[in-house]
Amino acid sequence: MKISGKYTGTLALCKFALRRDRVWLALWTIGIVSLVVACGPLFPEIAKTPAELASFSETMKNPAMIAMTGPVYAEPYTYGILYAQMMTAWILIVLGVMNFFLVSRHLRKDEEEGLIEVMRSLPIGRSSIVLGTAIETLLANLAIALLSTVGLVLTGVESIDLAGSLVLGGIIFCGGLIFTAIAMLFSQIFMTSRGATGFSFAVLGVLYALGAMGNIEGGAMANISLFSFVFKTSPFSGNYIWPFFILLGEAVVIGFIAVLLNARRDLGAGFIPQRNGRAHAKASLSSPLGFALRQTRTSNIAWILIMLVVGIMYGSIFGDFENFVESSDFFKAMIMADVDAGANAMLSFMTYITLIMSVIAAIPVINVVYRIRGEEKRNRIEQIYSKAVAKRSFLLSYVGIALVLSVLLQAAEGLGLWMSTKVVMSEPFALSEVLAAGFIKLPAIWLIAGLGVLLLGLLPRLTSLVWLYLGTSFFLLYLGRVMDIPKAFMDGTAFGALPDCPIENFAPLPVALVTVMAAALLAAGTIFYSKREISYR
Amino acid sequence: MSDTIIKATGLVKNFGKTKALDGVDLAVNAGEVFGFIGPNGAGKSTTIRILLGAIRANAGNAAIFGKDVWNDAVEIHKRIAYVPGDVNLWDNLTGGEIIDLFIRLRRGGDKKYKEELIEKFDFDPTKKAGTYSKGNRQKVALVSAFASDADLYILDEPTSGLDPLMELVFQECVHKVKREGKAVLLSSHILSEVEKLCDRLTIIRNGKIIDTGTLKELRHLSRNNVTVETKNAIEGIEKLEGVFDVANSGDEVSFKVDAEATGSVMKRLADADISHITVSPPTLEELFISHYGVKQ
Numbered sequence: 165m166k167i168s169g170k171y172t173g174t175l176a177l178c179k180f181a182l183r184r185d186r187v188w189l190a191l192w193t194i195g196i197v198s199l200v201v202a203c204g205p206l207f208p209e210i211a212k213t214p215a216e217l218a219s220f221s222e223t224m225k226n227p228a229m230i231a232m233t234g235p236v237y238a239e240p241y242t243y244g245i246l247y248a249q250m251m252t253a254w255i256l257i258v259l260g261v262m263n264f265f266l267v268s269r270h271l272r273k274d275e276e277e278g279l280i281e282v283m284r285s286l287p288i289g290r291s292s293i294v295l296g297t298a299i300e301t302l303l304a305n306l307a308i309a310l311l312s313t314v315g316l317v318l319t320g321v322e323s324i325d326l327a328g329s330l331v332l333g334g335i336i337f338c339g340g341l342i343f344t345a346i347a348m349l350f351s352q353i354f355m356t357s358r359g360a361t362g363f364s365f366a367v368l369g370v371l372y373a374l375g376a377m378g379n380i381e382g383g384a385m386a387n388i389s390l391f392s393f394v395f396k397t398s399p400f401s402g403n404y405i406w407p408f409f410i411l412l413g414e415a416v417v418i419g420f421i422a423v424l425l426n427a428r429r430d431l432g433a434g435f436i437p438q439r440n441g442r443a444h445a446k447a448s449l450s451s452p453l454g455f456a457l458r459q460t461r462t463s464n465i466a467w468i469l470i471m472l473v474v475g476i477m478y479g480s481i482f483g484d485f486e487n488f489v490e491s492s493d494f495f496k497a498m499i500m501a502d503v504d505a506g507a508n509a510m511l512s513f514m515t516y517i518t519l520i521m522s523v524i525a526a527i528p529v530i531n532v533v534y535r536i537r538g539e540e541k542r543n544r545i546e547q548i549y550s551k552a553v554a555k556r557s558f559l560l561s562y563v564g565i566a567l568v569l570s571v572l573l574q575a576a577e578g579l580g581l582w583m584s585t586k587v588v589m590s591e592p593f594a595l596s597e598v599l600a601a602g603f604i605k606l607p608a609i610w611l612i613a614g615l616g617v618l619l620l621g622l623l624p625r626l627t628s629l630v631w632l633y634l635g636t637s638f639f640l641l642y643l644g645r646v647m648d649i650p651k652a653f654m655d656g657t658a659f660g661a662l663p664d665c666p667i668e669n670f671a672p673l674p675v676a677l678v679t680v681m682a683a684a685l686l687a688a689g690t691i692f693y694s695k696r697e698i699s700y701r
Numbered sequence: 702m703s704d705t706i707i708k709a710t711g712l713v714k715n716f717g718k719t720k721a722l723d724g725v726d727l728a729v730n731a732g733e734v735f736g737f738i739g740p741n742g743a744g745k746s747t748t749i750r751i752l753l754g755a756i757r758a759n760a761g762n763a764a765i766f767g768k769d770v771w772n773d774a775v776e777i778h779k780r781i782a783y784v785p786g787d788v789n790l791w792d793n794l795t796g797g798e799i800i801d802l803f804i805r806l807r808r809g810g811d812k813k814y815k816e817e818l819i820e821k822f823d824f825d826p827t828k829k830a831g832t833y834s835k836g837n838r839q840k841v842a843l844v845s846a847f848a849s850d851a852d853l854y855i856l857d858e859p860t861s862g863l864d865p866l867m868e869l870v871f872q873e874c875v876h877k878v879k880r881e882g883k884a885v886l887l888s889s890h891i892l893s894e895v896e897k898l899c900d901r902l903t904i905i906r907n908g909k910i911i912d913t914g915t916l917k918e919l920r921h922l923s924r925n926n927v928t929v930e931t932k933n934a935i936e937g938i939e940k941l942e943g944v945f946d947v948a949n950s951g952d953e954v955s956f957k958v959d960a961e962a963t964g965s966v967m968k969r970l971a972d973a974d975i976s977h978i979t980v981s982p983p984t985l986e987e988l989f990i991s992h993y994g995v996k997q
């Protein structure tokens with residue numbers, strides 16, 4: 165050992181971490197870079213001519229769009245500006261997720277599993293692990309930024325030039341570093357990786373919300389969150405680099421605080437210790453159903469709120485419907501068939517959007533059912549079944565919650581959409597129309613839940629097949645019309661088989677058919693599940 | 702030894718090509734602590750999982766309280782308390798909440814005794830389970846098991862994470878339920894624990910029961926340790942039938958002797974005029990080793 169300082173062994177640790185994470189990092193890098201690059205050529209598709217592009221800029225000045233993604237920060241409007249405005253926020257969010265997981269994995273998870281104890285007993289400096297992780301994430305973010313820049317330039321889209329792509333790469337790099345620093349800080353403050361990632365995500369949410377406000381308000385407000393501040397660089401237009409110095413400065417300061425805190429705290433401790441909870445269970449926690457409700461409560465509420473917000477956001481589009489839909493071939497193609505058949509364009513679009521939201525609503529519903537599989541995989545289920553609990557009643561508790569949740573989710577997205585259309589439209593939809601569009605798709609969600617239960621009972625190792633089915637349905641329903649896929653394929657999915665109320669009339673036969681199939685799948689799955697063994701790892 | 706609580710015959714369990722159990726018989730009576738010992742991978746947990754109705758035997762019968770372990774699992778579990786060796790819990794619930802939940806899911810328990818146990822095990826029930834150490838997670842299962850009103854306690858290596866002090870508390874608990882006439886099935890490879898607690902025991906290896914009986918009976922089958930000092934030299938003792946591992950150290954001679962041969966060997970020793978002798982039964986370790994050593 166040449167240097168016996170606080171940072172001894174940092175580079176060796178960093179190399180080790182890079183080796184350990186190579187597959188994980190490669191997948192994330194490929195994922196993010198392909199998101200960045202693949203979306204580039206989409207924009208000339210959305211607005212084909214300069215005139216369309218100009219009119220699209222009006223659409224993009226809609227407050228809902230500005231809040232969700234970003235402002236029209238420069239004019240004349242170009243594909244580059246459109247790209248940066250639409251994509252930056254999403255890229256930053258994905259980047260945040262990656263950095264949070266990566267950092268808390270090294271700084272908190274390893275410690276929980278006692279790995280850091282082993283490492284610290286080696287000749288390694290006190291701060292080396294933190295610094296090594298910081299260098300690893302720095303390299304990862306740099307790689308993603310560079311590859312994205314190169315990829316964007318190679319798309320050859322008009323006005324997506326080298327200078328602007330470099331600035332966008334700079335945003336990726338600086339944003340990634342700020343997220344790393346945030347996660348590093350919370351890894352020191354909280355005792356568990358759950359606490360650290362949880363709080364990091366909360367901060368991401370707050371930054372996003374502040375960014376939405378900053379994007380709308382402008383001025384000083386826009387300087388607070390990086391989600392609005394990054395537009396000061398004006399990619400593909402002004403290409404200013406001074407904001408990068410500020411962003412880098414912030415990352416360094418936060419990271420430095422994290423390193424200081426790390427050196428001062430004990431192994432296994434945090435600055436905010438885990439909160440203590442109750443010594444006795446509430447009366448509600450005394451049955452399988454009570455337990456299932458408690459375990460799914462947080463995510464159920466979160467998903468209901470998410471669907472409400474998604475509904476509100478989609479609803480706000482209707483304020484500028486003409487521009488939004490008519491200026492885009494993509495959206496036009498989606499509803500053309502219905503409009504040609506004599507349906508009202510707005511109503512068609514609402515029906516179509518609700519269909520897509522219904523497919524999304526199936527995700528949390530399946531997740532509730534699959535909690536049971538999670539309990540089994542983590543070897544916790546024998547804790548339950550060694551008590552006087554029948555497999556059937558445990559399973560049906562989760563299934564019951566899933567079914568009720570499906571109704572609440574459809575109601576939430578419908579209400580959200582209806583509320584915002586009521587504000588932005590001169591002749592808003594009737595609440596019954598909006599709710600009908602969502603509720604008519606419920607049997608399809610139940611069918612997918614039934615498929616999940618069947619897999620759980622019959623092929624527990626292949627439960628992820630249901631995601632394949634849902635993914636295919638989503639693809640067919642979302643892009644099928646644009647890509648001219650024969651209608652029969654779409655109708656073959658449970659969602660497509662059901663009538664598209666309110667633009668189509670209620671048809672009892674398909675509704676009854678899908679509902680009966682859902683019930684049959686649920687029943688069969690429940691029987692198989694009650695008869696099968698617990699699988700142990 | 703009246704009521705048979707657990708009765709299993711000819712249990713067979715295959716996991717793909719591995720034969721985890723190959724004809725296991727087990728009988729546990731009310732009021733007894735029954736030890737279930739064997740090396741890693743012998744099939745202890747597999748047997749217990751069959752008894753709990755978590756997995757299904759490929760052949761054989763198993764009944765608890767006279768009911769079928771697979772078909773009547775829920776009925777049986779109302780009167781059973783189970784502690785696994787590896788206790789996995791829910792990070793978002795506190796230890797106290799989980800203890801209460803377990804007792805309620807088992808339908809009934811003693812609230813006051815629960816508090817007493819929490820105290821005795823020196824356990825903090827207000828912490829989230831995610832922060833508990835292995836031993837503390839085991840305490841959650843132990844407290845909820847002993848606080849519930851069961852007739853059979855199935856304990857699968859329940860003390861692998863406990864410190865010696867807590868092991869004493871555990872032994873106290875086992876004695877208490879035994880006094881109350883309950884049955885206990887205790888799987889373990891901590892032999893001293895089995896020695897201290899169990900009335901009868903069974904040894905399992907490679908999915909087969911290789912011996913069952915009281916500790917005394919099992920010891921009978923194997924060799925006593927003898928250390929002896931005699932006035933006159935004893936000669937040719939190693940040539941006697943049933944004598945093994947003879948070692949001389951100064952005036953002392955030590956050897957092992959088969960139970961049946963002990964009498965004749967003693968006569969021979971008496972002739973040599975004994976000045977000092979110790980005879981000790983084999984420890985469980987030696988039992989274990991002799992069983993495995995012979996058959997390996």
Ligand SMILES: Nc1ncnc2c1ncn2[C@@H]1O[C@H](COP(=O)(O)OP(=O)(O)OP(=O)(O)O)[C@@H](O)[C@H]1O
Binds near residue numbers: 742744747748890
């Ligand atoms: N779910 C399973 N799938 C495949 N093989 C299994 C499974 N469960 C147990 N086995 C195998 O069955 C055999 C018996 O395992 P078991 O867990 O019953 O042993 P044990 O006596 O409890 O051992 P230990 O003392 O290590 O707990 C082992 O060879 C094990 O690998």
Ligand SMILES: [Mg+2]
Binds near residue numbers: 746747786
């Ligand atoms: Mg075991």
